[in-house]
Amino acid sequence: MRRVRGMKAAALLLAGSMALAACASDEDSSSSGSGSSGGSSASSGDLQIGLAYDTGGRGDKSFNDSAYAGVEAAIKDLGGNVTELTPNADASNRVDLLTQLADDGNNPVIAVGFAFADALAEVAPQYPDTQFAVVDSSVEGTGLDNVTGLLFAANEGSFLGGVAAALKSESGHIGFVGGVESPLIQEFEAGYVAGAQAAKPGIVIDRQYISPNGDFSGFSDPAKGKILAQGMFQSGADIVYHAAGGSGQGVFEAASEAGGRAIGVDSDQYETVGDPALQAVIMTSVLKRVDNAIQGYLTDYSEGSISGGTDEVNDLESGGVGLSTSGGQIDDIKTQIDDYTQKIVSGDIEVPTTP
Amino acid sequence: MTLVRRVGTLLLAPALAVAIAVVISAVVMGLLGVSPVQVLKVMVDLGDTPSQQITAVVAILNRALPLFLAGLAVAIGFRMSLFNIGVEGQYRMATIVAATIGAAVALPKPLHVALIIVVGMAVGAIWAGIVAVLKVTRGVSEVISSIMLNFIALGLASYLLTGPFRGSPEGASIVSTAQIPESGRLGGLNGVFDVLGLANPPRQLYGFLVFAVLVGVGVWVLLQRTRFGFDLRATGLSPSAASASGVDARRMVVKTMLLSGAVAGLVGLPDLLGRTYEYSSDFTSGLGFLGIAVALLGRNNPGGIALAAILYAFLDRASVPLQSASLPSSVVTIIQGTIVLAVVVANEIAGRITRRAAERASRQSSGPPPEDSMTTRTIPGVVSEGTP
Structure with missing residues (x-):
């Protein structure tokens, strides 16, 4: 009897913690003390x-x-x-x-x-x-x-990411970790795959998503991102690109442990990751200049x-997407990258939006 | 027991829980250097113009509706010491199937809406039925199987949405089912505001409210005023006593889970029929888990659950104006979170108080103390003695 009761209590706690977890990510932003927030009745004229x-x-x-x-x-x-x-x-x-x-x-x-x-x-x-x-x-x-x-044009930026990965890969085997299998992220995948194949035809590309469409946990699950990336590194990939938001942290960790490299996304993650060990593995980032x-x-x-x-x-033409060069790891292939950039801007290369 | 005392004991635990949560939140706010009074002022301020105020009320009620239904679904199981943690998966499956069938058929208005509701309830019941079958035939704990089925439901719904049930064009950023035609939608209740002489904002009060109230009353009658409800509650209080008096415990498990699942199948429908008219990849998730908290706070009683749902919705709404006023909206999260913990503690305390009172009363009327003071043991988890 006591055991059953203990289990029920545990279940209740579990359920409670789930309800809590459901509320928990609602971190406030306006309290973080930035002087510019709030104040809707400020002087007129300004934005x-x-x-x-x-x-x-x-x-x-x-x-x-x-x-x-x-x-x-x-x-x-x-x-x-x-x-x-x-x-x-x-x-x-x-x-x-x-x-x-x-x-x-x-x-x-x-x-x-x-x-x-x-x-x-x-x-x-x-x-x-x-x-x-x-x-x-x-x-x-x-x-x-x-x-x-x-x-x-996330596909165009990712195309360059694919080119960089293919050119820098020594094993001829690279990977892609997507956060949520939604059309938006599939665009990243499509561009990456097209770029890699353009730079090195026949290259092996592992592609995995953390969560299915409709389940947005894939953008905030570094543990699962790490597991997927580990699998890719173990099967022979040496560079993995992530389009997985906060889960990318796990991809960087996997790269660091496996002695591989990773490509960041959205912002210049070489600058934002904040950990020298992880910084070393971030070859470049596919920028999306929001x-x-x-x-x-x-x-x-x-x-x-x-x-x-x-x-x-x-898009690439307006500088809204592109590759970051912090860390200098892709400086040696700059000419090829610029070459592909030109071809995309001029329309010689049409980057697909669906994989 | 007199009515006043009954209501008093009923409200004791939730009131205690809310009070504890408010005190803890106030302490946290104090530590952050924020005035709790100011926060409270912003929270109860519904807006400047009548239109804004009515919009706020509509927002609260629309948010409370699915929470109420989710709480109700969880509570039906709780009353029998069955932990239906799977409301999340049940409403997801129910909503996507109901949305797809609703979009695929053409029927006259009342029939069309009725069909969607029936489909939702049926799918929710079937999904919950799996849990019941596993429990009665294989003895699988409903806690484990219903949690696991949540993951399966999530994956299956995602597969269906991107595969056979897909209605949105290729490459759209939000994948959705096809839209339910006009005849399958439920209009808003904003006409009521005109009748009452209040402002009538563009935000529509979900027509599903009427149906949800009927469901709430129906569940109350079923649990409190029928043979089935008596058997259900009796099994929850003491499975051995119930089966000794001729209740087929396994049958009750199946029936209760089906009923709980059917109500869970309604959770997504206020949004589906009143606003989105389709199930999509960003359909509101997590309502099933919030329902657990709402059911606990409402002490598994339909009236209490309604109040708890409105309280949750009120707190949720407050997070927006709080942010706008540069106050920490995490206060809302803290209050909601601490309520969940406080309610468990408060239920235990309130249970002890009422039990002691009952024991004292029975001692005064000579006779030995009751074996298992039935009246006080309504909270699952804290008191249940075993599984059927």
Whole structure:
């Protein structure tokens, strides 16, 4: 009897901890003491920017931080302030975030992440005088004429990542770890594979995803990222590219332990990883300059040249995507990289978007 | 026991839990150098204009609806000391199948909506039924199997969504099922605001509210006023006593899990029928787990669960204005988290108090103390003595 009771208590604890875990990632961002946050009733004339983060909020060393960096840079140039909001753990309150930002009089309001698309379709028409922008989601054809889509040719950046991996691989065997098997991440995979095959036909490429579509844990599960990467290194791969957000940490650790190398994603992870041992294995990072895109959007907005209802595509040509060179590990193949960049920009190479 | 005392003991534990959570949160806020009073002010401020206030109320109720249904599903199992941790998987499977079938058929309005609801309940019941069958035929603990089935449901739903049930165009950033046509959607209840002479904001109050209230009342009647409900509660309190009095425990396990699963199948429907009209890769997840907390806080009683769900939804809503006011929204997370822990502790304390009172009462009326003071033992986990 006692044992049964103990087990039930354990089960209850387990369930409770799951409920807790479900709430736990809702770290606040506005309390982190940045002088620029809050204050929706500041003096007029300056920009009043509303920023709605994707789940996780600021401090992810990746996507959201990059968005904030763009806003910060724009404020430095143009003046103004920003109100930042983070969704709750299950992200069911995206509509509330946008409503609050618009109600508070912020203009423009920037939504970070394609998951805001549905919420914008609901909120934007209610605030025709407010300009909205959404990262990673197309608005053309949706009829929302006060929303701008900030898009990235992630496949083009990943193509260069694939070229770099293929050229630097000694075993002729490389890997790819995706966070969530969603169309967005498949675009990374498609570009990477195309680039690797273009640079070294017949190269072996292991491809794995951490979680299936609809289960977004794959972006925040370093342990699983590490296991997948370990498997690739053990089967002979020597360079693994990750497009897995926070799970990339595990890929770097696996690379470090296996004596292999890794390619980072989104921001220059050589600079942001913060651990010299891991820094050494980060050969390059496929950059997605969310910061540049947002800064550019805000500059355009302050000049009054934003009309809404259109997409702004940030690709290799505009410098919206590319490879980082911190650490100097790909300096020796710079000419080949530049070569492929030219071919993509000129249209000689058409990079696929689906694997 | 008089009505006042019954209500008093019913409310004692949850009130204690909320109080503990508020005190702990206030201490944390104090340590962070934030004024708890200011935080509380922001939390209860629903907005400046009438339209904003009604929008806030609608947001709270719309959020509370799925939490209420999830809590109800969990509670049905709890009342029989069955731990249905699998509500998460049950509602995921139910929602995706209901969304797909709802989009595939064309029927007149009431029938179309009814079909979607029936499909949702059926799929939820089937998914929970697997747990029941494993338990009665193989003795597999429902805790283990229902947790495992959550993972299977997640993977299966993902496979179905990206494979056979896919309705969105190739390459769309959000993969979804096909849209349910107009006849299969439930309109909002915002007409009520007009009737009451209140502001009518664009945000629609889910029409599913009416159905959820009916389900809540139905479950209460079933548990409290029928032979089945009596058997269920009796089995939960003491399996051996129940089976000695002729209750077929294995049958009860199957029936209870089917019922719990059927209610779990409704969890995703307020959103599906009222707003999204499709199941997609970013459909709200985690409601099944929150339901466990809501059921605990509501003491497995439909009325209590409704209040608990509204409290959770109220706290959730507060996180946005708190951030906007540059106050730590993690307060909300802390309160919600500590409630879960506090409610377990508070239930135990309240249980002891009422038990002691009952013992004292029975001692006064001579007779020996009751073997197993039935009236107080309604909280699973803390008190259950074994499995059937």
